[in-house]
Amino acid sequence: xxxxxVTKPSEAMRKAMANAEVGDDVFGEDPTMNRLQETVAELLGxxxxxxxxxxxxxxxxxxxxxxxxxxxVIVERDSHIFNYETGAPSLLSGVQINPVPGVRGLMTAxxxxxAIRPDVYYMMPTxxxxxxxxxxxxxxSIYPMKLIEEIRDVAVKHGLKYHLDGARxxxxxxxxxxxxxxxxxxxxxxxVCLSKGLGAPVGSVLTGTREYIGRAKRFRKIFGGGMxxxxxxxxxxxxxxxxxxxxxxxxxxxxxNFARILSESSMFEVNVGHVETNIIIFGIKHRIGxxxxxxxxxxxxVLLSAGSAGKLRAVxxxxxxxxxxxxxxxxxxxxxAS
Ligand SMILES: *Cc1c(COP(=O)(O)O)cnc(C)c1O
Numbered sequence: 001x002x003x004x005x006v007t008k009p010s011e012a013m014r015k016a017m018a019n020a021e022v023g024d025d026v027f028g029e030d031p032t033m034n035r036l037q038e039t040v041a042e043l044l045g046x047x048x049x050x051x052x053x054x055x056x057x058x059x060x061x062x063x064x065x066x067x068x069x070x071x072x073v074i075v076e077r078d079s080h081i082f083n084y085e086t087g088a089p090s091l092l093s094g095v096q097i098n099p100v101p102g103v104r105g106l107m108t109a110x111x112x113x114x115a116i117r118p119d120v121y122y123m124m125p126t127x128x129x130x131x132x133x134x135x136x137x138x139x140x141s142i143y144p145m146k147l148i149e150e151i152r153d154v155a156v157k158h159g160l161k162y163h164l165d166g167a168r169x170x171x172x173x174x175x176x177x178x179x180x181x182x183x184x185x186x187x188x189x190x191x192v193c194l195s196k197g198l199g200a201p202v203g204s205v206l207t208g209t210r211e212y213i214g215r216a217k218r219f220r221k222i223f224g225g226g227m228x229x230x231x232x233x234x235x236x237x238x239x240x241x242x243x244x245x246x247x248x249x250x251x252x253x254x255x256x257n258f259a260r261i262l263s264e265s266s267m268f269e270v271n272v273g274h275v276e277t278n279i280i281i282f283g284i285k286h287r288i289g290x291x292x293x294x295x296x297x298x299x300x301x302v303l304l305s306a307g308s309a310g311k312l313r314a315v316x317x318x319x320x321x322x323x324x325x326x327x328x329x330x331x332x333x334x335x336x337a338s
Pocket of ligand 1: 204
């Protein structure tokens with residue numbers, strides 16, 4: 001339960017990959033890749049889509065295509081772009097990040113507006129605002145539509161571009177019943193991952209206008225992301241969208257159950273109400289450091305990871321059953337009691 005990226009392709013997905021019709025995607029001749037990109041663009045209600053090897057490349061292409069060196073980009077302080085992309089915005093785009101603190105990953109529209117630089121020659125121009133939905137370090141939290149709209153209004157008012165890191169947008173959509181296109185329509189660009197909860201082995205997709213994606217495609221080549229018979233990977237993505245999207249509801253149910261069992265033990269600090277999707281962030285009360293706890297949990301057969309600020313993190317996914325998750329929670333409860 002360390003992450004929803006640890007899933008392995010099922011037999012049926014591998015079969016779809018093995019049978020994929022392929023061509024050279026650098027020439028735009030891979031039919032399966034073209035079908036995946038059209039499918040994702042249509043799902044998100046965008047003109048165009050581009051497959052890339054990772055979520056990091058997708059976000060960084062988005063930044064590169066929206067900005068010029070010397071610009072500033074507003075993100076939430078716990079965001080993936082700020083914390084887990086190895087400083088790429090400075091290296092690849094020559095931009096400065098302006099991190100705005102949020103609560104469980106959610107920024108207010110006012111805080112975003114206050115972070116925008118005035119138009120004076122000795123400050124860098126603010127060019128872009130990024131939102132992460134669901135929010136990874138925020139514990140799988142969902143941005144309410146009203147907040148997405150309020151931040152969009154600020155972006156429009158100040159002439160900024162608006163990017164969505166939707167690595168887990170699928171989870172937000174299944175949890176709220178709001179279509180991914182309803183979320184996507186507020187943004188200039190949207191990145192989605194196929195390799196998280198959807199269970200594909202590799203791949204993310206960046207979407208936007210035809211003109212924008214055309215420019216992003218050039219940068220993808222520069223970043224070394226132009227691939228050849230990539231239809232094998234696209235086939236996994238198409239299989240994942242068809243078979244593993246709606247079932248994310250089960251992962252959310254598993255996560256709530258996990259949190260509920262932990263909450264019955266006085267050893268854990270967990271807010272069941274905060275578990276909105278497939279991520280559980282929790283604390284331990286009377287215990288040694290979390291690294292030691294993670295090691296002990298591992299010996300007992302439960303794999304966890306460290307969350308931010310001394311917290312533990314568990315994630316549910318395709319390859320852990322409801323029974324596995326219940327057993328894992330009970331194991332932790334017994335561990336902490338001993
Ligand atoms: C995982 C993740 C990414 C990056 O995806 P990789 O495929 O690991 O590069 C980007 N944003 C968020 C919110 C993520 O959780």
